[in-house]
Amino acid sequence: MIRVTVWNENIHEKEMENVAKIYPKGIHGTIAEALRQCPDLEVREATLDMPYQGLSDEVLANTDVLIWWGHCGHHLVDDALVERIRSRVWGGMGFIALHSAHMSKPFRTLMGTPCTLRWRDGDFERLWVVDPQHPIARGLGEYIELEEEEMYGEPFGISNPDDVVFMGWFSGGEVFRSGCTFRRGAGKIFYFQPGHETCPIYHHPQIQQILRNAVHWAAPADGVGSEPTCPCAIPSPEAVRKHKDA
Amino acid sequence: MIRVTVWNENIHEKEMENVAKIYPKGIHGTIAEALRQCPDLEVREATLDMPYQGLSDEVLANTDVLIWWGHCGHHLVDDALVERIRSRVWGGMGFIALHSAHMSKPFRTLMGTPCTLRWRDGDFERLWVVDPQHPIARGLGEYIELEEEEMYGEPFGISNPDDVVFMGWFSGGEVFRSGCTFRRGAGKIFYFQPGHETCPIYHHPQIQQILRNAVHWAAPADGVGSEPTCPCAIPSPEAVRKHKDA
Amino acid sequence: MIRVTVWNENIHEKEMENVAKIYPKGIHGTIAEALRQCPDLEVREATLDMPYQGLSDEVLANTDVLIWWGHCGHHLVDDALVERIRSRVWGGMGFIALHSAHMSKPFRTLMGTPCTLRWRDGDFERLWVVDPQHPIARGLGEYIELEEEEMYGEPFGISNPDDVVFMGWFSGGEVFRSGCTFRRGAGKIFYFQPGHETCPIYHHPQIQQILRNAVHWAAPADGVGSEPTCPCAIPSPEAVRKHKDA
Amino acid sequence: MIRVTVWNENIHEKEMENVAKIYPKGIHGTIAEALRQCPDLEVREATLDMPYQGLSDEVLANTDVLIWWGHCGHHLVDDALVERIRSRVWGGMGFIALHSAHMSKPFRTLMGTPCTLRWRDGDFERLWVVDPQHPIARGLGEYIELEEEEMYGEPFGISNPDDVVFMGWFSGGEVFRSGCTFRRGAGKIFYFQPGHETCPIYHHPQIQQILRNAVHWAAPADGVGSEPTCPCAIPSPEAVRKHKDA
Numbered sequence: 008m009i010r011v012t013v014w015n016e017n018i019h020e021k022e023m024e025n026v027a028k029i030y031p032k033g034i035h036g037t038i039a040e041a042l043r044q045c046p047d048l049e050v051r052e053a054t055l056d057m058p059y060q061g062l063s064d065e066v067l068a069n070t071d072v073l074i075w076w077g078h079c080g081h082h083l084v085d086d087a088l089v090e091r092i093r094s095r096v097w098g099g100m101g102f103i104a105l106h107s108a109h110m111s112k113p114f115r116t117l118m119g120t121p122c123t124l125r126w127r128d129g130d131f132e133r134l135w136v137v138d139p140q141h142p143i144a145r146g147l148g149e150y151i152e153l154e155e156e157e158m159y160g161e162p163f164g165i166s167n168p169d170d171v172v173f174m175g176w177f178s179g180g181e182v183f184r185s186g187c188t189f190r191r192g193a194g195k196i197f198y199f200q201p202g203h204e205t206c207p208i209y210h211h212p213q214i215q216q217i218l219r220n221a222v223h224w225a226a227p228a229d230g231v232g233s234e235p236t237c238p239c240a241i242p243s244p245e246a247v248r249k250h251k252d253a
Numbered sequence: 254m255i256r257v258t259v260w261n262e263n264i265h266e267k268e269m270e271n272v273a274k275i276y277p278k279g280i281h282g283t284i285a286e287a288l289r290q291c292p293d294l295e296v297r298e299a300t301l302d303m304p305y306q307g308l309s310d311e312v313l314a315n316t317d318v319l320i321w322w323g324h325c326g327h328h329l330v331d332d333a334l335v336e337r338i339r340s341r342v343w344g345g346m347g348f349i350a351l352h353s354a355h356m357s358k359p360f361r362t363l364m365g366t367p368c369t370l371r372w373r374d375g376d377f378e379r380l381w382v383v384d385p386q387h388p389i390a391r392g393l394g395e396y397i398e399l400e401e402e403e404m405y406g407e408p409f410g411i412s413n414p415d416d417v418v419f420m421g422w423f424s425g426g427e428v429f430r431s432g433c434t435f436r437r438g439a440g441k442i443f444y445f446q447p448g449h450e451t452c453p454i455y456h457h458p459q460i461q462q463i464l465r466n467a468v469h470w471a472a473p474a475d476g477v478g479s480e481p482t483c484p485c486a487i488p489s490p491e492a493v494r495k496h497k498d499a
Numbered sequence: 500m501i502r503v504t505v506w507n508e509n510i511h512e513k514e515m516e517n518v519a520k521i522y523p524k525g526i527h528g529t530i531a532e533a534l535r536q537c538p539d540l541e542v543r544e545a546t547l548d549m550p551y552q553g554l555s556d557e558v559l560a561n562t563d564v565l566i567w568w569g570h571c572g573h574h575l576v577d578d579a580l581v582e583r584i585r586s587r588v589w590g591g592m593g594f595i596a597l598h599s600a601h602m603s604k605p606f607r608t609l610m611g612t613p614c615t616l617r618w619r620d621g622d623f624e625r626l627w628v629v630d631p632q633h634p635i636a637r638g639l640g641e642y643i644e645l646e647e648e649e650m651y652g653e654p655f656g657i658s659n660p661d662d663v664v665f666m667g668w669f670s671g672g673e674v675f676r677s678g679c680t681f682r683r684g685a686g687k688i689f690y691f692q693p694g695h696e697t698c699p700i701y702h703h704p705q706i707q708q709i710l711r712n713a714v715h716w717a718a719p720a721d722g723v724g725s726e727p728t729c730p731c732a733i734p735s736p737e738a739v740r741k742h743k744d745a
Numbered sequence: 746m747i748r749v750t751v752w753n754e755n756i757h758e759k760e761m762e763n764v765a766k767i768y769p770k771g772i773h774g775t776i777a778e779a780l781r782q783c784p785d786l787e788v789r790e791a792t793l794d795m796p797y798q799g800l801s802d803e804v805l806a807n808t809d810v811l812i813w814w815g816h817c818g819h820h821l822v823d824d825a826l827v828e829r830i831r832s833r834v835w836g837g838m839g840f841i842a843l844h845s846a847h848m849s850k851p852f853r854t855l856m857g858t859p860c861t862l863r864w865r866d867g868d869f870e871r872l873w874v875v876d877p878q879h880p881i882a883r884g885l886g887e888y889i890e891l892e893e894e895e896m897y898g899e900p901f902g903i904s905n906p907d908d909v910v911f912m913g914w915f916s917g918g919e920v921f922r923s924g925c926t927f928r929r930g931a932g933k934i935f936y937f938q939p940g941h942e943t944c945p946i947y948h949h950p951q952i953q954q955i956l957r958n959a960v961h962w963a964a965p966a967d968g969v970g971s972e973p974t975c976p977c978a979i980p981s982p983e984a985v986r987k988h989k990d991a
Contacts, residue, residue, distance in 0.1 A: 097367045097410075099632070119365035119412075121343045121438045123481045133918050137899040140591070140685050145720065161875040161912060164343075164438055164481055166365075167415060169661070174899060174912075174920045180871050182912045182920045192367045192410055193632050228637065235369045235410055345878070379672050383653040386837070386931050391966065407629040407666060415907070420653060420666075420674045426625050428666045428674045439878050474883065589859045589902075611857035611904075613835045613930045615973045656835075656930055656973055658857075659907060684859045684902055727861045727902055 009226040010049045012070040013039045014061055016080035017054040019204040026204045034076050034202070034209060041215035042222060055080055060088055067091055072101035072225045074218070077111045078204065084112050093117060094234040097192030101225025103218070106202035109163075114198070117191045118165055124183070125160035131178040132156040134185055134201065141172045143186065143197065143220045151213045157203035159183045165198070173217075175200055186217070188224075192235060195225045255472040256295045258316040259285045260307055262326035263300040265450040272450045280322050280448070280455060287461035288468060301326055306334055313337055318347035318471045320464070323357045324450065330358050339363060340480040343438030347471025349464070352448035355409075360444070363437045364411055370429070371406035377424040378402040380431055380447065387418045389432065389443065389466045397459045403449035405429045411444070419463075421446055432463070434470075438481060441471045501718045502541045504562040505531045506553055508572035509546040511696040518696045526568050526694070526701060533707035534714060547572055552580055559583055564593035564717045566710070569603045570696065576604050585609060586726040589684030593717025595710070598694035601655075606690070609683045610657055616675070617652035623670040624648040626677055626693065633664045635678065635689065635712045643705045649695035651675045657690070665709075667692055678709070680716075684727060687717045747964040748787045750808040751777045752799055754818035755792040757942040764942045772814050772940070772947060779953035780960060793818055798826055805829055810839035810963045812956070815849045816942065822850050831855060832972040835930030839963025841956070844940035847901075852936070855929045856903055862921070863898035869916040870894040872923055872939065879910045881924065881935065881958045889951045895941035897921045903936070911955075913938055924955070926962075930973060933963045 015035035019026040030037055035052045042050045051070070053061030055077075067073075073092065077084070089112040096102050096117060104114040109122045132153040136144045160181030166189070173186030185200035199217065202208045209215065261281035265272040276283055281298045288296045297316070299307030301323075313319075319338065323330070335358040342348050342363060350360040355368045378399040382390045406427030412435070419432030431446035445463065448454045455461065507527035511518040522529055527544045534542045543562070545553030547569075559565075565584065569576070581604040588594050588609060596606040601614045624645040628636045652673030658681070665678030677692035691713065694700045701707070753773035757764040768775055773790045780788045789808070791799030793815075805811075811830065815822070827850040834840050834855060842852040847860045870891040874882045898919030904927070911924030923938035937959065940946045947953065 093365075117365045119339075119363045119437050121481045135899050135920055137901075137920075137922075139900060140682075140720070142720065161873050162877060163875075166412060166435065166437060167908075169413060170905075176914060176918055176920045180914055182873055182875075182914045189412065190632075191365050191412060228632070228634065235367045381653050381674055383655075383674075383676075385654060386928075386966070388966065407627050408631060409629075413662075416659075422668060422672055422674045426668055428627055428629075428668045436878075474878070474880065585857075609857045611831075611855045611929050613973045658904060658927065658929060661905060681904065683857050683904060727859045 008049050009047060009222060010051070010069055010071045011042055011074065011222055012051045012053050012062070012066060012072075013042070013074045014053045014076070015055075016077040016083070017056060018080050019078065023204070029205070029207045030209075034204065037209045038074060038076075038218060041209065041218060044215075045219055045223075048219075048222060055083060060085060062088055062092070064091070067095055070095070070100060071227060071231060072103065072222050074103045074105065074222070075108045075111055075113060076105045076202065078107040081111050086112070089113050089116055095231060096194035096196070097234045099193035099227035099229075099231040101222070101227065102194060102196045103221050103225060104196070104198045106157075106200060109198065117196060118189070120166050121164035123164040124162070125158075125181065127158040127160075127179060129155060130158040130181075132158070132201065133176040135174045135176060136172070137174045138170055138172045141170055142224045143172050143188070143217060145220050146216055147213055151211070153201060153206070153208060153211065155206050156201055156208060157206070159185070159200050165189075173199075193227065193232060195227075197221045197225055254295050255293060255468060256297070256315055256317045257288055257320065257468050258297045258299050258308070258312060258318075259288070259320045260299045260322070261301075262323040262329070263302060264326050265324065269450070275451070275453045276455070280450065283455045284320060284322075284464060287455065287464060290461075291465055294465075294468060301329060306331060308334055308338070310337070313341055316341070316346060317473060317477060318349065318468050320349045320351065320468070321354045321357055321359060322351045322448065324353040327357050332358070335359050335362055341477060342440035342442070343480045345439035345473035345475075345477040347468070347473065348440060348442045349467050349471060350442070350444045352403075352446060355405075355444065363442060364435070366412050367410035369410040370408070371404075371427065373404040373406075373425060375401060376404040376427075378404070378447065379422040381420045381422065382418070383420050384416055384418045387416055388470045389418050389434070389463060391466050392462055393459055397457070399447060399452070399454060399457070401452050402447055402454060403452070405431070405446050411435075419445075439473065439478060441473075443467045443471055500541050501539060501714065502543070502561055502563045503534055503566065503714055504543045504545050504554070504558060504564075505534070505566045506545045506568070507547075508569040508575070509548060510572050511570065515696070521697070521699045522701075526696065529701045530566060530568075530710060533701065533710060537711055537715075540711075540714060547575060552577060554580055554584070556583070559587055562587070562592060563719060563723060564595065564714050566595045566597065566714070567600045567603055567605060568597045568694065570599040573603050578604070581605050581608055587723060588686035588688070589726045591685035591719035591721075591723040593714070593719065594686060594688045595713050595717060596688070596690045598649075598692060601690065609688060610681070612658050613656035615656040616654070617650075617673065619650040619652075619671060621647060622650040622673075624650070624693065625668040627666045627668060628664070629666050630662055630664045633662055634716045635664050635680070635709060637712050638708055639705055643703070645693060645698070645700060645703070647698050648693055648700060649698070651677070651692050657681075665691075685719065685724060687719075689713045689717055746787050747785060747960060748789070748807055748809045749780055749812065749960055750789045750791050750800070750804060750810075751780070751812045752791045752814070753793075754815040754821070755794060756818050757816065761942070767943070767945045768947075772942065775947045776812060776814075776956060779947065779956060783957055783961075786957075786960060793821060798823060800826055800830070802829070805833055808833070808838060809965060809969060810841065810960050812841045812843065812960070813846045813849055813851060814843045814940065816845040819849050824850070827851050827854055833969060834932035834934070835972045837931035837965035837967075837969040839960070839965065840932060840934045841959050841963060842934070842936045844895075844938060847936065855934060856927070858904050859902035861902040862900070863896075863919065865896040865898075865917060867893060868896040868919075870896070870939065871914040873912045873914060874910070875912050876908055876910045879908055880962045881910050881926070881955060883958050884954055885951055889949070891939060891944070891946060891949070893944050894939055894946060895944070897923070897938050903927075911937075931965065931970060933965075935959045935963055
């Protein structure tokens with residue numbers, strides 16, 4: 008059983024009628040529903056307006072994969088929570104950053120990079136599968152078309168990704184590394200570009216398939232351990248010898 | 254002209270007689286002297302006990318490559334200074350983290366990873382050149398022997414490096430990725446393992462050669478720019494078109 | 500069911516008494532036995548002295564993962580067979596190159612690099628797990644000790660590996676990237692250093708565990724397809740538009 | 746002085762009037778002229794119809810960087826020449842594969858991968874600089890527009906590149922990793938997508954700038970050595986010790 012927590016700042020849904028219409032249960036609600044189609048996933052929803060910003064010690068301690076959607080509320084997330092998330096990722100928790108979460112505190116902290124990009128509203132996107140063998144691309148065809156999506160364009164201020172699974176083509180003339188994987192400590196990270204709040208992206212069956220794939224890919228094989236700390240000196244019996252001429 | 258600042262917490266030198274004996278001018282002083290052999294390097298020294306912890310806005314604004322040695326004083330470094338260093342690296346400043354700086358605030362912040370490792374005092378190290386074509390390995394032979402050095406062992410909690418230039422062999426039975434490169438924003442980063450304070454590592458001619466090589470490698474080709482920020486929307490004339498059926 | 504073929508040149512076993520004593524059923528026989536402990540593996544043995552050098556079209560067409568041990572008979576392997584192996588790897592077949600197979604025709608053809616290394620007989624090796632989360636490292640401790648093994652040392656003439664899972668420490672003073680992964684076309688490749696013919700390496704329980712892990716990791720998720728060929732022009736309906744001003 | 750040889754199969758120029766019109770001196774002639782603007786480049790031209798297919802032992806032995814344009818004549822290139830090129834790249838010669846050279850014998854041999862891609866005639870391309878700090882991108886703006894170019898689309902059957910410098914956007918809806926770097930042995934390799942024979946790509950000032958940048962990047966720092974061969978056993982004095990309990 009993989010325990011997934013879908014976190015959403017849940018602000019646009021409350022403040023913008025057009026977003027509320029697309030996501031009456033919130034972006035988190037729609038994503039959670041999509042994940043619940045897998046019997047091996049135990050899915051919890053969490054939002055910024057909950058106690059402990061939705062992620063108490065207990066919730067985090069029972070999360071194997073954390074999905075994150077945030078945008079205008081990035082600055083509202085507690086720094087202490089960001090540190091707890093980082094520690095848990097280092098211990099093995101998977102982390103999936105969606106769309107504007109490229110500028111979220113947890114993602115930037117884990118990347119160590121600016122995470123900036125180029126953007127513009129209202130493009131058509133063709134999302135290409137550039138690594139068809141990758142587990143996150145399983146069951147998809149050659150590409151997915153999104154009739155309307157916010158354009159995100161290169162250069163994308165990330166570290167060299169381990170794998171680039173998807174690349175986005177935008178009608179306005181831009182390209183983007185739309186699905187990238189990273190590892191930080193024992194944890195696996197997936198950044199996925201589609202998901203602007205005013206477009207019904209997370210209702211798209213293939214986008215939902217990608218999210219299900221990504222959760223299974225990011226889940227730690229042997230559970231989440233503690234954050235690694237600097238190991239003590241190795242007891243001398245384990246050392247083969249200590250000096251060149253010993 | 255490449256402007257280098259050699260920063261050192263400069264604590265061991267003042268508190269431990271054996272360290273002071275090895276480095277009467279401080280670790281920073283010895284490194285600075287080694288760099289001054291290159292006429293194209295303008296070298297400044299900076300220490301934790303100076304005003305602004307040695308790195309005022311002006312000093313940082315005039316630094317192309319920052320070398321960092323820290324150990325017991327990691328926690329004393331101002332968080333605001335760490336952020337300024339990170340921003341400048343993102344803008345293009347090179348950053349060279351030496352030895353125990355693997356746990357320094359700037360390095361960990363730039364890595365986004367635990368940076369933990371295994372250690373033990375007093376080993377013999379053979380430092381292998383595993384990427385002989387790398388600019389940082391220029392002018393070296395096949396390996397360097399260090400009669401005594403602190404053992405640092407794998408697993409090393411870093412992200413996948415762009416290049417592994419050196420690997421360390423320790424007589425006690427451990428191996429380590431002793432010289433690794435990374436990129437964060439526009440800045441180049443080099444981590445280099447040798448340099449325990451009680452061993453005269455930075456007096457070693459080939460270690461000095463590596464540091465000179467690393468500074469030249471890490472220097473930004475076109476100066477340091479500003480930290481990248483999220484670009485504005487691209488003016489419409491640049492967009493090829495905005496909708497599929499436009 | 501994963502169909503594994505364990506290929507061995509099987510020369511030393513027939514010509515050297517000490518090797519025959521260690522591997523009375525051949526290196527392939529010992530490895531095959533270790534793999535047969537997994538009920539999901541269907542294991543076949545193949546040797547150079549069989550018809551079609553052990554790998555007829557039919558055998559290859561029914562192989563999901565090919566394990567390769569070769570040494571003094573590299574030059575005897577048919578070039579046409581090498582091309583068929585390469586094609587099948589490109590189509591998705593996993594390929595595991597053991598020890599001296601670093602200089603085998605299939606491995607070098609797939610790498611595109613010299614694959615050279617440094618070597619010396621008769622060292623003690625400590626094999627470190629440097630990527631404990633990697634599926635190939637599952638169920639192992641921190642390291643494995645091999646009382647006697649041929650030393651393989653850096654620099655190792657490979658392309659930058661996707662992952663370095665193991666690193667070897669040798670008592671003579673050398674280090675080596677002893678377990679590396681690569682991808683070529685749709686196929687996954689694992690190079691694994693231990694396994695000199697005069698040492699009983701493949702009888703070691705943890706080495707056997709690594710081989711079982713590697714086979715499961717290298718197996719293609721959705722079977723082996725055909726070698727990719729240059730796709731035809733995409734029919735025009737799929738193109739969004741063909742000219743800037745269309 | 747960097748010695749560059751620009752090799753071209755030079756077939757289209759002789760058989761197709763429209764190509765001859767664009768490149769009256771051949772594709773190689775236009776590229777060579779662009780490179781000769783740099784006083785530190787010594788530029789030679791070589792074509793398939795010359796003796797030794799343009800690349801005698803002597804020519805190759807005096808080439809630091811080899812540029813390759815081929816298309817319909819891939820199969821005509823001698824296998825022995827391909828092996829000599831591969832050896833020299835392993836020894837340190839830079840290799841720049843242009844456009845349809847993705848399917849050339851030398852490039853595929855060096856990659857070890859299928860190198861297949863998707864294609865279609867007659868698109869508009871916007872070539873994005875996605876790694877603005879890379880030496881090959883020096884002096885360019887954010888992107889280059891090519892009014893007409895053959896579309897090359899993902900998935901591109903290469904191994905994970907070391908760096909992706911350029912990404913192409915095509916008006917028909919495709920994306921491509923248009924500028925990628927690799928290392929094979931001591932040699933640096935750059936693949937660059939633009940350059941269909943019926944389009945005047947190599948007359949474009951910024952494309953010429955990219956080629957000049959790429960030659961300087963690919964040139965070996967210390968000349969080209971011999972192809973690496975398996976080193977002999979290390980003489981015993983260099984070994985720290987040979988057995989655990991020695």
